[in-house]
Amino acid sequence: NAGVTQTPKFRVLKTGQSMTLLCAQDMNHEYMYWYRQDPGMGLRLIHYSVGEGTTAKGEVPDGYNVSRLKKQNFLLGLESAAPSQTSVYFCASSHEQGRAEAFFGQGTRLTVV
């Protein structure tokens, strides 16, 4: 099993450009999450989803949109990238039975210039 796969792994954007980060999991997990991690800081929750077709805001949702059209995929969109969105983005998924552990992808390193 691949677990949680994020694409792309690296990306450089110009200010104002848009892009979509893809997260795919093959564990049939209900819950999926998007986090960002800035240098020297912990992970901050951007958006999350409790199931196909549902999304909810996390701690730092501004400037991002998400969609969960298929259970296995969770997309994070930046409509108009800003330098403040330069960060490493992590996706995670976990079972509906929330006491289960969350599995993380290897991250997407995004630089906005």
Next chain:
Amino acid sequence: DAKTTQPPSMDCAEGRAANLPCNHSTISGNEYVYWYRQIHSQGPQYIIHGLKNNETNEMASLIITEDRKSSTLILPHATLRDTAVYYCIVRGFNTGTASKLTFGTGTRLQVTL
């Protein structure tokens, strides 16, 4: 979810036990204590979790005080590969809602020869 407090950094000699403390004085009855670690810039990795009893798995042991206001993660024989940032997270569960993982800044454990 309850807030946690961890020391910013710790050192441990290889082969010795690493004891990482965490304070969570505002923890409530239905909240679990989770530990994750992040090696270099990889995605966080689940280690262990517990409610009120001590727990042990192949990676570590978790000791939770009787009043549940603090806990200690124990790596019994630390190796250089255990050098990482360790996150203590308190996570609550409500039926039908996502159990969000809220990360702090963690403890940076440096294992030395």
